Amino acid sequence: MADATLATRRRALPSLHGAAAMADLFTIVCALVLIVTAVYLAAIEGVLGVNINLAITALAGVGLGLFGLYFPRYSRWSSIVAAVVGLNAILYYMDVYSNACRFNLEMTVAFWVSAVAAGGLFTQVFFSRKLPTLHSRSTSKASTNGDAAKIRSRVATGSIVMYTVMIVLSFIALVPFFWMISTSFMTLGETINRIWVPQEAQVCNYYTAWNSVRFNVYFQNSVIIAVFTITGLLSVSVLSAYAFAKINFVGRNLIFTLVLATLMVPDIVVMIPNYLTISGQIFPIPMSMTNFPFFEIGMGRGFSWIDTLPALSVPFMGHAFSIFLLRQFFIQIPHELWEAARIDGAGHFRFLVQIVVPMSRPAILTVTLLAFIGSWNALLWPLLVTRDPLEWRPISYGLQAFNDEAGTQTHLLTAAAFITIMPMLALYFVTQKSFTEGIATTGLKG
Amino acid sequence: MKKLSVVLTLVIAVMAMAVAPVFGQDRDYDAIDPAELEGQVVTFWHQHSGFREVQLNVLIAVFNDPDITGEELIAASGYAGTDADERERLQAIADAVRDYAREYNPFGIIVNPSNQGGYGDIFSKMTTELAAGGSELPSLVVAYQNQSATYQVVDGLIDMTPLVESPIWGLAEEDIADFFPGFWAQDIFPTFDNMRLAFPPNRSMEVMYYNIDWLAELAEAGAISFDGPPTTPEQFAEAACAAVENPFSGATGAESPLGYQLSMDASRFASWTFAFGGDIFDYDAVQYSLDSDAAVEAISFLRDLFDQGCAGEVFERFGDQANFGAGTTLFTVGSSSGLPFYGNAVDAGAGHAWSVAAIPHVTEQPVQNVYGASVSIPVTDPVQELATWLFLKFYTDPFVNAVWAESSNYFPVRISSAESMDSYFEANPAYATAFELLPFVRAEPPVPGYDPVRNEMASVMQAATTSSDPRPVAEILADLNEVANEQLEISSAGLDLIID
The missing domain is CATH 1.10.3720.10 (MetI-like)
Incomplete structure (x- = not known):
């Protein structure tokens, strides 16, 4: 029994590395996008200062992603540092919006692309780097039992009810949160007229x-x-x-x-x-x-x-x-x-x-x-x-x-x-x- | 906050006997050598935030250093933006008051203003500090009259009468006569042997906001029998109910039309009671009179409006402002200091014409509820108290006060301030209209422990007007009055409340 478990775990090891590697690759991609947009934005008047920060962030992101790939044991730690670097870039974007309020379309697009990349650097820390669960085999055995179909049916019905209730409750819980986020992008007039979604996002509010x-x-x-x-x-x-x-x-x-x-x-x-x-x-x-x-x-x-x-x-x-x-x-x-x-x-x-x-x-x-x-x-x-x-x-x-x-x-x-x-x-x-x-x-x- | 107020009031009252000797007062300000005032640092705790705080900081920066200018001035103002127009405006405010600063502060007094949160936060800080012995008290603090009264339970404030009447440092007779009488009298506390425990730098007033265009539409459609804003409760009810049946053509909001939106608040309670010819405090009996005939009539009037569907409750903070701006509420009653916010709401909403007027009344003349925090001087040391008073003289100089009023949208406290506000009146007609009502003011009671009573008033008002408490209004208010007077008794423990 113990041998079987060990063998199962050994088989799962590559996938563990795979999950971490995917996250590290994602980090590198985000960082590369940041580099490209930083170079592009550097050519545009008025945002040079931002790009020094972006360039440092991007290079650090590439470095940390590569580090994670080569040293999978420390992948989690490199991802946390990358997230901090990404958060720094995001905070920097908030600052640069004094200019963003006057951005033209090209600049806006480049800005958003790099902002999303910085967001990617931050969010990669939430990606799974863990061993996948290994109980599929036991469930397949259960399926051979005659009563299993009925049990599954009952479980499925119960799950549907439970998930429906949870979705409704989640919706109720999330509405105020959504309202807050939505309102934060509105004009004062839109808040007064109590609309739900702003016509044009007022990022300058931040x-x-x-x-x-x-x-x-x-x-x-x-x-x-x-x-x-x-x-x-x-x-x-x-x-x-x-x-x-x-x-x-x-x-x-x-x-x-x-x-x-x-x-x-x-x-x-x-x-x-x-x-x-x-x-x-x-x-x-x-x-x-x-x-x-x-x-x-x-x-x-x-x-x-x-x-x-x-x-x-x-x-x-x-x-x-x-x-x-x-x-x-x-x-x-x-x-x-x-x-x-x-x-x-x-x-x-x-x-x-x-x-x-x-x-x-x-x-x-x-x-x-x-x-x-x-x-x-x-x-x-x-x-x-x-x-x-x-x-x-x-x-x-x-x-x-x-x-x-x-x-x-x-x-x-x-x-x-x-x-x-x-x-x-x-x-x-x-x-x-x-x-x-x-x-x-x-x-x-x- | 309700629990907090009760607990703090109780703590103050209980500690009164133990701590009172710390704050004994024996002052001879006339004997102070002016040289002692040099370099005195006055700490000023206030609640102003945003644009008001910036502009107050400018006035104070100039008081501290009449020659301050440029980046130094902007830094002192706390303005963090980059708008060149705004910087110029702040510079212009500073330039306007420089000569006055030189006149009032040749001593080198330094005022150090700091926002300490809202009114409730400042009250908490002050009561905690007083209970702790008062070693960290500020030199000047913003306080409503009832809050000043609470501080004085432990003799925490100075009586400013000797300063006001001082032949060296005080005010001339003509200066005193230049204050609006209602404002001047509001900070003299009959409950504390007519001491002057506070001084008014500005005021606000409860006014009725109304949609001019909608009223015109109602008159044109023959839905109401009068022109202009309603002046009596009957006209108010007529228009409010007509509005429900005749929505405003320019409305931009999706809410159902409503005649009046009532925000449940003790000041609304007081305003409507005043308008019905009564008061919420019996100054002869030194008792609340929340169940007076006028109060019962006022709340019954509001309950009728609710029952008929002509009035509704405000459910979100400043929701009535938003609905008024969107053209879905015909009337609201609120503070005149909200004028710029109403202006913003209308500009961003339906863009209709609007103004303010006296709250519809049964009395011959309007009776307007005036409020607004004054400033009090906690007991520190005589030299610092005098330095604080000299800053107050600058702050309430007619011209400086006019500049402050224009910056803050409060009303000035000096009658002659109006002389320098012509262009402001012209640009802000609603403000000018409200200014005309200043001679007809009455205030809420300056008694200790009014804060928890206010909370009780608001919740009872909600229960009575919406009929969630179905008992007759007179019965509900009688219970309220009993609770309020019990609170008064607790808060005044150990005091001999004196009324002249």
Whole structure:
């Protein structure tokens, strides 16, 4: 049986390489298209600056595709880097739309071709590079059974009903999203007349939205805040969850219950205590100083985290739900693995790092995604702990610029909203499978 | 936001006794040496965004440095675009107020403006900061009257009366007389021993927007018995119901025609109550009067319009603006600060002629609900408070205030500002019409804890007008009034509310 499985896997290996190779070839093709369009656009007045970026992006894309082809083991990593390069090009395109608003037809076509190629560079990261599923043989055997046809028929009917329901529900869920995207390409008049599809796509809306409220600054702030928050949150949550799941100590269940109890406290209630804490009024906090010593610890005025990165990230690093979710996952890891690790001389930390964490990738990615969404969407707290509009304000702050007290610029607001949610969508697509798995295996579903 | 308001109000009230001593006031501004004002930095928290923020930044940049110009000015304005016309316009605004800046700020005071989110966000920040002891308070903050009242529960604001009346730093009698009386009085808080807790830099007003062309079509078809905009509730109802049967010929929207679209909001509640000759607060009894005869009549009137299908609810934010622009809604009631947005909506929509008028009323003269946030000075230190006041004097100078009004589409607070706004009135006839209504204003109550009451008013208004609560209007409003007065009691805990 084991031999048969091994043989099956050996036969499947070429197709594994084939899938990765196809993705890498796609990367190279996209990059080559970028090179061609970059050369073409370079001949056209006014877009030379863009082409330096395009050329670098394109060359990097070719290089990464070739690297993936020659080193299939690292194909996934080269594809991720290529996606980042592609994303850079896409962001650059958004910037260049100040000129695109005045592009002629030829330039527009060339521009769109290269934009699609850059999009290809980005999306190739979602292509499958994995082993195809190998259960076709067992199904063919089942087909020899007399009742199989009836079973299949019932399954088929059930599937049709289920898929129909899912399609309807998906449609309902997607309509607002479609409306947002569609509106972001409309004129103000089209939004007022509530049409569904714009007559002519106003891509300039994205440029206007991006530039009119310094989205680049807010975007950068949000990325840094999210990275810091997630790093801290994962460190705290993984260690805590491991302790609650795998270490027996006095009062473990009581402490875990207390941690869970914090879930019942509304965020708004802890807002003022948190504010007092980060403003150094409850206990001494470390404060970065410009002169030696570099860090001082103190309380009160002068020792405040207002307008600093720690104020925006530290309060969210201890998160009961994340600890709970990871603990639920960790607790399912068989105890025999711990015993085996002990025999090999591993301690708790090594067992955690080398066994538990790699096995818990879905749960960790789920926590990462949820933390990212929370950090990315935060508005009230960042507003509370920042004074300077440009210092550490997040991207959600930029959105409100399009919402006046007496009116709104819906077309710009939706364009800005789409820019805002793009990173979340990208992260979700990347972690989609693990996210679903994480939810399904931690007892959180339904 | 509703929960937030309740929680924050409660927190402020509960912490009042503990924190109040921090904010004791004992000021003698006349004794301050002008040399102390040099280099004072005034932080100004406001809610202005977009074009208003840019233009406010220009005024402040010139106040800080009257000689600022070119790229330095554009950078200070925060304008990120490349439109040459817009840059020129900003430069022209700066040039217009340079001399005033030199006159008001020979001290080198630096004002540092910063957007801190919307009104609700600023309220959250202020209440949190006050509850935390007030070490990070701004020098100047935008606040509605009820928000100022909430801050004052912990003595968080200064009484500006000594500054206004100061023989050295204050305003002359003729200057005080130049403020619209309604605006001037609005920031004097009877609930706090007639302290001046805020100062008005601009105002907006609830007005009725109407489609001139559609009304003309209705009159021509004999569907209504009057010309021009309706002035009484009966005429309003007549036109609203006629509009449903006689769609506007130039409509571009696909929505069904509607006479009036009501956005459920406490200010609409107040506006209609004022128009029916009442008020929502009894200043003698220091109690809400949300179940007064006028309020019951107003809400019943609106319920009738809904029952007849002549009025409808606004379901999306500013949806009434969009429908008005598309020619499918005949009337809306909203803030005068929305004038440019209505203009955009009509230009991009049906392109019909439109204007604003007083809300149809049963009183002899219109009674217009005026609102708009004022600015308050939190307790910091006397020199900084004085520096802040000197900026306020510049901000509300008749000419500077006129420039600000033209930039922001708010109303100026000085009567004489109109003298320099002729060309603006000519270019914006709807604004000019609304400006004529400024003598007939009344305000919503400046009492602590009004924010959660507003939320309650909006939801009850929705239930009553749409008949989702089928009880008689008087009964519904009586319950509302009880809840509002309970909230007033909670929010005013520890205060002796005084009414003269």
